[in-house]
Amino acid sequence: MSVVDVSNVSAGLFITGAVFILLIFSLLSLGILKMFQQQSRAGWYSFAGAVVSSVVFGLVLNEWFV
Template identity: 70%
Template sequence: MTLVDVSSVSPALFVLGAVFILLIFSLLSLGVLSMFQLRFRSGWYSFGGAIVSSVVFVVILNRWFV
């Protein structure tokens, strides 16, 4: 294993990644929880929100950081 230098990662990229990771995985877990509670409509909306958030995250990354 080698050391990885993360000093070149900008603070904006770090914050953006952290916010979107928290958003996407919280929506996924909320969707799973809603499905177990037999609230299928809100579960599918949460899954859809996670997919939309993922697409927005990729678009923002491609537009601002690549």
């Protein structure tokens, strides 16, 4: 293993990544919770929201940071 230099990561990229990662994983966990609560429609909506958020995250990264 080696040391990774993260000093070149901009604040905007870090904040964007953190916000989208929190959004995506919270929607996934909410979807799993709703499935265990037998509320399948709300669970599928949460899973769909996570997928849409992932696609938007990819588009934002491609447009602003690449």
